Amino acid sequence: MKKLIYISVLFISFTSCKKMLEETAYSATYTKDFYSNAAEAEAAITAAYGSLYVMYSSGAPFFASDWSADQTFPRNVVGRNTLTQFSYDPAYSVQNSFGRVNESPMEIWRRAYQAIESANWVIEKVPGTPMDANRRDQIVGEALFLRAYYHWTLSKNFGSVVIKTSPTNSIDNAVVGRSPIDDVYAQIFDDLTKAEQMLPDYSAALVKGRVSKQSAQLLHAKAALYNEKWAIALNKAQAVISSKKCTLVPSFTDLFTAAKKDLGRQEVMFAVELNNTTNPIRQSQIHYFYAPLGSNEFNKGGAGGIYAYSSFYNSFKTGDTRKNVLATSYMTTAGATVLQANIDTRLATKDLVIMGKYKDPNSVGAYASNNIYLLRYADAFLIAAEAEARAGAPAETAYANVDSVRKRAGLPALTRGLSQTAFIDSVLQERSWEFYGEGDRWYDLTRTNKFLTVIPTAVNADYPTRTPAPRNKYFPIPQVEINANPKLTQNDDWK
Numbered sequence: 001m002k003k004l005i006y007i008s009v010l011f012i013s014f015t016s017c018k019k020m021l022e023e024t025a026y027s028a029t030y031t032k033d034f035y036s037n038a039a040e041a042e043a044a045i046t047a048a049y050g051s052l053y054v055m056y057s058s059g060a061p062f063f064a065s066d067w068s069a070d071q072t073f074p075r076n077v078v079g080r081n082t083l084t085q086f087s088y089d090p091a092y093s094v095q096n097s098f099g100r101v102n103e104s105p106m107e108i109w110r111r112a113y114q115a116i117e118s119a120n121w122v123i124e125k126v127p128g129t130p131m132d133a134n135r136r137d138q139i140v141g142e143a144l145f146l147r148a149y150y151h152w153t154l155s156k157n158f159g160s161v162v163i164k165t166s167p168t169n170s171i172d173n174a175v176v177g178r179s180p181i182d183d184v185y186a187q188i189f190d191d192l193t194k195a196e197q198m199l200p201d202y203s204a205a206l207v208k209g210r211v212s213k214q215s216a217q218l219l220h221a222k223a224a225l226y227n228e229k230w231a232i233a234l235n236k237a238q239a240v241i242s243s244k245k246c247t248l249v250p251s252f253t254d255l256f257t258a259a260k261k262d263l264g265r266q267e268v269m270f271a272v273e274l275n276n277t278t279n280p281i282r283q284s285q286i287h288y289f290y291a292p293l294g295s296n297e298f299n300k301g302g303a304g305g306i307y308a309y310s311s312f313y314n315s316f317k318t319g320d321t322r323k324n325v326l327a328t329s330y331m332t333t334a335g336a337t338v339l340q341a342n343i344d345t346r347l348a349t350k351d352l353v354i355m356g357k358y359k360d361p362n363s364v365g366a367y368a369s370n371n372i373y374l375l376r377y378a379d380a381f382l383i384a385a386e387a388e389a390r391a392g393a394p395a396e397t398a399y400a401n402v403d404s405v406r407k408r409a410g411l412p413a414l415t416r417g418l419s420q421t422a423f424i425d426s427v428l429q430e431r432s433w434e435f436y437g438e439g440d441r442w443y444d445l446t447r448t449n450k451f452l453t454v455i456p457t458a459v460n461a462d463y464p465t466r467t468p469a470p471r472n473k474y475f476p477i478p479q480v481e482i483n484a485n486p487k488l489t490q491n492d493d494w495k
Contacts, residue, residue: 035121038131044122045139048146049209051115056272056372059285060107061153064475065442068468069451070458071312072355072437074289075305075347086468090476090494103285105475108157112150113164119147120167141198145211145219148191149270149374152223155184156443159474159491163187177487185227192220202245202269209273214240218269218375221383226447230390237384241401246377248408252321258360258370270375276360276367287358287368290437292343295333298359301366304344308353309458312436321410322433327354348461357437378434381405386427394423402430409433446473 034040055061066072067083074080079098082088088095088104095104122143126136147165154161163179165187179187195216202212221236240246249255249267256264258276274282291302308326316323328340328351343352360368385401388394403413414426431444445451455468471493482488489495 035125035129037129038135041122041126041129041131041136041139044118044126045142048115048118048122048143051111051118052146052272053274053282055108055111055115056286057284058102058107058111059289060103060105060111062286062372062437062439063103063289064105064108064157065439066306066437068455068472069442069445070309070454071432071441072306072308073458073460073463075307075344076462080305081463084463085466086472088476090482090490091479105157106478106480108153108475109478109481112154113162115150116147116164117168119143119150120165123147123165124167137198138200141195141216142211144191144195145199145216148188148195148216148223149219151184151188151191152219152226155181155188156226156447157475158477160184161477162488175485175487177485178489182227185223185229188223189220189229189232192216192223196220201243204265208265209271211270212245214243214245215269215375217243218377218380218383221387222375222379225383225387226443228390230387233387234384234391237380237387240377240380241384248377248404250408252408253324256325256357256359256370258362258368261369261371264371264373267377268371268373268375269377270373272372272374274369274371276362276364276369278364278367281367283367284372286372287360287363287370288366290355290358292330292338292354293346296338297331297333297361298354298356299361299366299368300333300363303366304346306355307344307347307349308355308436309460310351310353311458312432313353316433317411319410320433321408322436325356325359327356328352330354350461355437373438376435376438378405378408382427382431382434386424389420389423389427393420394418398423402427405430405434449473 035044063074064083067074073084079094079100080103082094092101092104092106095101095106101107123140126139126143129136151161151163160178160181161184162176163184164176166173168174196213199211199213199216200206202214206212217236217240221233221240224233224236246269247266249264254260254263255267272284274284288299288301288303289305291299291304293302293304296302313323313326329337330343331337340352341350343354358368358370360370362369381401381404385394385398388398399414399416406412406414418426428444428448432441435441442451445454451468451473452470455466459466474491474493476494477488477490482490
């Protein structure tokens, strides 16, 4: 498979436009004669994928959510701790003051709309490009998938957001107001329906990092689950499963072993492709934040910035192999073993747990090679199970789907005869064990409104009290964006 190579493209955010400007506003991807041949169309879609790398290089899409949830937490330092303590404001003033904007929801908003801008140019211009028709359709399908993914990212973080489906080539279409959340999801579903028709089936021959028909179906299923469209979620998840194009990696540990990431491609359906080289740098803060401070078996340049709650570590059932990717000690590159009480003496908490999904002992400094997983085949089973149960009492098919994930983890089949509520709670718990550290848990808690009761129990010596409010279901829209866009209004709960 060819390596997906990203190219850097500068963008102008549509929210930065002012009505007073008289110049014609163009995205920097816009040129009069671009998209005139196949090579330029390929460059344009590569740039759209490159936007994905830019978004996740800072780690904000994972940090904002995971630090709010009940699995992992950041080292308690000013600015970074506002997410865990729910003490941020619409201006994200502390993050701004202490240089932590790239870890904040502000970064998600900014990068997502830059990425949508890039996808919009592809969707508008590539259909007119003279080139092989099949490949042309695939490129448009990839851009539609990406646009849907970015809109979904925005909506699950901010709720009702701006729908942007045309490139910014004038001031008039640069300034747009928010749309109701159901309209946002309607646009997501429409883009994904079209993408499914244009994209090829998953195969090992796909360029690394590129999406397939099954990727679009799985994102469609997950977005439908979030929008409580249970029948659609079940249908799309089952379509992924019945296609038999993907399989679970037999070993959960292998799935998160950096040296075996090509093996993981049989399960990973959408990911940010990274490497451990310095040229070009394709690296994320996620890797070295999760590694202990210094040079060690997890990373040669770990920051010691994120740890797992011991309560989460202790929640795993006996024999669950997913627990093996968590650790209560580590070894330095000098061969010294550091026990749990000394993992990070900067913290008041002494029962720290290290999360090893981004462990890369062969990192070059902090540059680790682990890909960042955004969609995995395991999700299809759990989405199908939950969606079926939401529509009524869970049938044997729902139990079997959960068991597919539990079997890989080394657990026995789920107890039969559960009530609808108990079954759904079991699925949510399974999701917590399966997808920890992958930026997923917070949204499971917010979409089910369980965050208000679950989060106060996830505490330790560094965060002894955590009290989210109902308004914390969504992050406030960055005030700087509202100031720049006269049609943009704040979320009602944050006004």
